[in-house]
Amino acid sequence: MKRELFNRQYAALCAAYAVSSKLSDESQDVYWEMLQGIPDDAFVMGVKGCLASCKFFPTIAELGEASLPAKTISGPWVQTKNGMDRLPVKVGWMKQLEESDVKALPDKVRKLIG
DSSP states (O other): OOHHHHHHHHHHHHHHOGGGGGOOHHHHHHHHHHHTTSOHHHHHHHHHHHHHHOSSOOOHHHHHHHHSOOEEEEEEEEEETTEEEEEEEEEOHHHHHHHHHHHHSOHHHHHHHO
16 A cells, blocks of 8 residues: 555544544554555545544554455365264454565565475
8 A cells, every 4th residue: 555545545544533642653554564555445445444433542453354354165184973073263353464464575585485
């Protein structure tokens, strides 16, 4: 996401919550550092979701979850009484960002980082 878009969305959050007057400039930098990998459209929808449902200024985790909701994928195969089944695994917003960052890297780099 671009910093300009983030700043506009963060300003909207600050305008909506009274406690935001006590937030420092450093807190905005921390939010940016943690959330900058979220795609623009997803972040805008996440902010709207938080504005609609959060009673207090949203945490980084709340904004991340609102922007990139957890998804369930098929996990490892396990032995069950009926044979082999795949366990469902929940993938949270941070893991989704990590995976998208790794997928964006060239194959050689991906192999080096494991």
